[in-house]
Amino acid sequence: MNAILPSRPLSCALAIALALSALPAKAGCDQASSHRLHQIQGAGFQSPALKQTVSARGVVSALLYGKEGPVGFFMQEEARYQDADPATAEGIYVYTGRLALPPLKTGDVVAVRGKVLEFGRKGDARSETQLQPASADDVQACGIRGDLTPITLRLPLSGGAAQLEALAGMAVKFEQPLHVADSYNYGRYGELTLSSQARQWAPTQLYRPGSAEAQSLRAGNLRDRVLLDDGKTWQNADDWLPGPGGLSAGNTLRVGDRLEGLTGVVSFSNGAYRIQPLYPPRVSAANRRAAAPVRQPGLLRVASFNVLNFFNGDGQGGGFPTERGAKTHGDFLRQKAKVVGAIRQLDADVLGLMELENDGFGPRSAIVELLEALNAGLTADRQYHLVDPGLPRIGSDAITTGMLYRPSRVKPDGAAQALTVGDPGKNRPSLAQTFAVDGKRLTLVVNHLKSKGSSCDQLMANGVVDTDRGDGQGNCNLTRLQAALDLLKWAKRRGASDQEGLLLMGDMNAYAKEDPIRALEEGGLSNLLARFGKDAYSYVYQGESGNLDHALADAALGKWVADAGEWHINADEPAALEYGGEFKSAAQRQRYYAPDAYRSSDHDPLYVDLRLGPSGGAWR
Incomplete structure (x- = not known):
């Protein structure tokens, strides 16, 4: 994917050139916006505009892919239109499914008309606020580039689920190194659990069960982790890290390995908040494979x-x-x-x-x-x-x-x-x-x-x-x-x-x-x-x-x-x-x-x- 654009407006001439080169002759935005994205998201876990049909405009941050191409995208309010309430997210996921969309990439300004829905599995405590257009005409590429400024996010989280909900649909960047804490679902679902620690310990490995220390460690582990996804909606896709070439028997990705430069969009699906990447982070082998333990003669x-x-x-x-x-x-x-x-x-x-x-x-x-x-x-x-x-x-x-x-x-x-x-x-x-x-x-x-x-x-x-x-x-x-x-x-x-x-x-x-x-x-x-x-x-x-x-x-x-x-x-x-x-x-x-x-x-x-x-x- 393309790199994030600098946080300053493009010149008029450059915007016109991009519009002419990237869009069909009839493309443009003629939809009037009824809502800002923070108004759609609201300050809670569900949208105050639930089941309403709304119109909004924003900057494309990341696309989500199915096997045959994009099935949706995230868009974010430009900084100049964002509100001052830290509890309201300034981004949203637009689910398009099989609709024929105009070509979109990170930084494009789009206008969307769609129904506001909350998507989640049965039994999930939370859901993802989505816009769902009824037809391809409800998604319009505006032919200009916009201001997409990622929010700096750090681990451990200070506010847990509420903190991530307030960033739903928004681009975030981690300026600290992160480490792989778990890769069990990496092959099937493309998921990696990341932490700021090189290793997270089971509480009862270090402390007596039920002790205050064990409970504190458990809570600290949960705050100090984030789920990195692969931007794909199907199972068993080719694993994309580490580069070059992705996972293989000789190019492994182990618990403790370090990731730097992670930038992505906060989303929620399958019961968990996750980061959908804008581009691959840098991976270094901080926990290399060890040869068999040396055996001393005579033992x-x-x-x-x-x-x-x-x-x-x-x-x-x-x-x-x-x-x-x-x-x-x-x-x-x-x-x-x-x-x-x-x-x-x-x-x-x-x-x-x-x-x-x-x-x-x-x-x-x-x-x-x-x-x-x-x-x-x-x-x-x-x-x-x-x-x-x-x-x-x-x-x-x-x-x-x-x-x-x-x-x-x-x-x-x-x-x-x-x-x-x-x-x-x-x-x-x-x-x-x-x-x-x-x-x-x-x-x-x-x-x-x-x-x-x-x-x-x-x-x-x-x-x-x-x-x-x-x-x-x-x-x-x-x-x-x-x-x-x-x-x-x-x-x-x-x-x-x-x-x-x-x-x-x-x-x-x-x-x-x-x-x-x-x-x-x-x-x-x-x-x-x-x-x-x-x-x-x-x-x-x-x-x-x-x-x-x-x-x-x-x-x-x-x-x-x-x-x-x-x-x-x-x-x-x-x-x-x-x-x-x-x-x-x-x-x-x-x-x-x-x-x-x-x-x-x-x-x-x-x-x-x-x-x-x-x-x-x-x-x-």
Whole structure:
């Protein structure tokens, strides 16, 4: 799109030249204005002229596009005609649909006659005031250029929704750098959540649930964000940032990346205020992709990885779509390549897995197919075996936990156990296996506690109904807490020894300051991500980052830990780069996909490096 015009009137000669060059001979404005735009918008969330037919004039700021061309445009009152009331917006959206319009571009003066309507989805608390012309003759290009002066807008917002409503339909500019906080809907809807902060934190990642600090952070996060749209009305359009060329597997746009020079128009649709861009902002990679965490010689690496519904159908190329995961066998092969690539680069000696298809341990099972793909081409000393607890399946859920290990590095000591933790109808069993390592014993427990996504209000935990308390911990917190307490009881029964260490890893579905993690810490386990780093996160949800995935060690194992952390290959990446073909054109399926580790899942994997040799020396 063209750049915004300077805020001064054009000379008469230049206006005439533009008119003659850009407009048909009969074009012009012969409509008398009945209203100024601020009179149509009013000072509230709905127009005082609702359902009236009005005439108004303004300067085109941005056009909104459908697949076949413009479906509407925003126009703004010139500065000299604006009122002094900051609560009344000086812009409006003109919905034209399929009407044949004169050619329009940013800066053109237009006259419009149309009906004033409020457009919003059923159930939305707010709507967008629109002018809807009845015919193409109701939109007239005046043949002159006008004064379009963007309003400077800053984050965090000072007035929330009311502040944006007062700018509805108006051009705004951000003179501060903004950062990507969330890109989950970027591929399908062209939406990016932006913030002035490089990262927005989940309140219960940093503060106790329900505390004044957590509530303040939540409110601050909401004020310090704005939704950037793509100026298009259809789904699955080609993603336009970053330039040049837009999004691709090798040209990603990660959470934390910086945008500068954002200028656009405030609009409201699909339940949210958003910025429709006048032209692309400048993007810089402020959060570059990281290579796999360096592994020091002689250390034993234990890792955990939520592999995002790894379902292999019937194990013979059929059985798709599955209950979860890939819709086609082709998509599953793409998923498998990414997961295998990530695991190989992690280079773990023992690996805990979550979200595997719960179809047992037979030759056609998901975990065996993953195992065989991992081992293909590896030398014998780097190959894996699976941990089999001797059960047909682990639990009754569609997904389950799993464990792989390298026999060249560790030896199983005793049988694996599937531990019932919390309500067995909600929490998946945890998988525990002890390994012998150079005179010591390491017990790994892989966990995947109940998610926050569905209600537990029909359950009782210690005599209390497990409802969402509104304290930021979401659904099923008491169910997860009971699972954590059961893990502690099991750990206490097995006893403790200086030569036997316990490591709990996996997707706990609870952030760092929530009750289940606090219970594990108060029960004597050390939070390794907090110990060996700061600002831990493994997941981004609705623009807020935190670690749902945890690694916790007892006192014995804590003495052996040399390093621990996350590998940020997934949480920061756009969901469009996942393996799946849904909501993508054939070209996008090619451009967005690479058989690499990035966006192989929605959770980042964790690693813990252990020094297990005699007297604290290197294990070999």
